Structure formats: structure tokens, C-alpha cells
Amino acid sequence: MDNLIFSLNATMPIFFTMLIGLALKKLGLFSDGFVSVLNKFVFTVALPALLFQDISSADFYDVWDGKFALFCFVVTLVCIFAAMGLSFLLKNKAQQGEFIQASYRSSAAILGIAFIQNIYGYAGMAPLMIIATVPLYNVMAVVTLSFFRPNRGKLSKDLLLSTLKGILTNPIILGILAGMAWSVLQIPKPVILDKTVQNLGCLATPLGLMAMGASFDYRKAFSNIRPALCSSALKLIVFCAVFLPLAVFFGFRQEALIAILVMLGSSTTVSCFIMAKNMGYEGTLTSSVIMITTLFSAFTLTGWLFLLKTLALI
16 A cells, blocks of 8 residues: 555555646636647746756766666667567558657657656656657657658658757757766855755746647547557557566665666657647647647556565565
């Protein structure tokens, strides 16, 4: 019972915060335009500030774990190719690109940090997990969406260059790199700067979760139910069942294991839909997977946390 309470205490506040965002949207306090701006603010300002604060305040040489970063990168790559192989079983080949992207691309930044902060009080290994996976997420999203798009053609050089530019200017990556540089060079932080960054960073988790909740539309979740359920099962259950035991075998515990759990089993990120729509896809399958995984991840993540806690791994 103690382990179940521990797991519920870690997941339910996050889920309820998302429900608050949904309720505020229904009450008319959150408009579509406001939610869009809120997502942009969290992505470009609050979340980079939080990551910068956590990394810059730590000793880089104590925080860096090459084994952990390599594990996250390799496992993500394997998940991508597994989803790619399964996509050939779809009857509607026009959905292949959407299926692949939605099956592997997690809400690693917002949910990863929220979970670890909720349990341990700080971001822990989440920044390393993000820097090991987010660039790969973006690069492979462009490759798969371009290669498997409905009207298939050659990859565009301009598209690849713009994607590379987007990765290099990604606010989350910039926040992490700035924090790493600050930590490595041991640059002192004035109290004014430290408190200002803290004030911005503390907004990331609650605002990000409420924006995700406000974006939820249950009607879209049932429009492409079969491939959406298959993709959701991969995202929430299958990848965790395969790779969490492997992570335990390699010796990962505590916040490192939680970061890997979120990388594997958190809900599909909303940015998948934006990218799919901008690259010529209908987007319905992607939005369905986002809605389903957002709804059920509260229960599946609770289950995985309960199992890990029962086994004394966290």
C-alpha cells in the first residue's frame, strides 16, 4: 500500500494539473490562442530557464554520465526503427510517417522534469536524457516524415538544413548547453540572476502541464482508433516492458531510471502534430495518439512507478 501511495503521489498531481488546464479551457478562461502562446512561452523561456538553473547549480563532472546518455540515445534509435518496421503492417500507407513519429516521440522535457521534480525535488538526470534524445527526435522526425510521406519524393536539402538550424537553435538545447558551460567553467551566479532564473523556471512545470491539458480534445482520440491504439500501446507499454529491464541490468537506479521511464513511456508530444501537419500529413492519427497517450499515461506511468518502487529500484 505504501508503494501504491508513493506512485499515486508522483503521478496524480501531474494528471490533476492537466485536468485543471482542461477545465479552464472549458470555462473559457483559456482560449486556443492563449494556449498556443502559453506553450510557446514554456518551450522558449520557462523550461530552458529551469534546465539552466538545475544544471548550472550542479557540478558538471558529478552530473555527467556518458553511459546514461549513450543508453538513452541507443534505446531511442532502436525504438524508432522498431516503430518503422511495424509501420509496414498498416493498411493505409499514407499514415506510416505519422505512426512512426507518434510511437517514439515523448513529452520528455515537460513530463520528464515534472515527474523527477515531483519525486526528488530537482530535475536530476532529465537534462542529460533530453540532450541525448531531443536532437535525435527532431532529426529522425524529419527523415521519417519525409521518406514515408503520402506523396513521396526525394529529401529536400532545404528541409534538412532548416531542421538542422532548428535543432541548433532549440531553446531547450540552448538552455542545457548554457547550463553545462556555466557549470564546467564554474562561473559564479549573482543572487539577482539566480533568483530571477528560479522565478522563471518554477513556472515551467505547472504552466506546461495546464497547456497540455487545455489542448486535449477527446473527440479526436477516436477518429483513427486501431492504428492509434497500436501506436499508443508501443508508447506506453511495449517499449517500457522491453527496455526498463535492460536499464536495470546496466545498473541504472533512482532518478536515472525515472528519466528512462519517462523517455520510454510518457505521452506523445504535441509538437508531433505540428510537424506532421506542416509536412503534408492529415494529422488525425497523430492527434489521436497524443490524446490517448495523454489520457492513459497517468495510469500506465503509475503502474510502472509502483513496480519499480516495489522492486526497490527507486
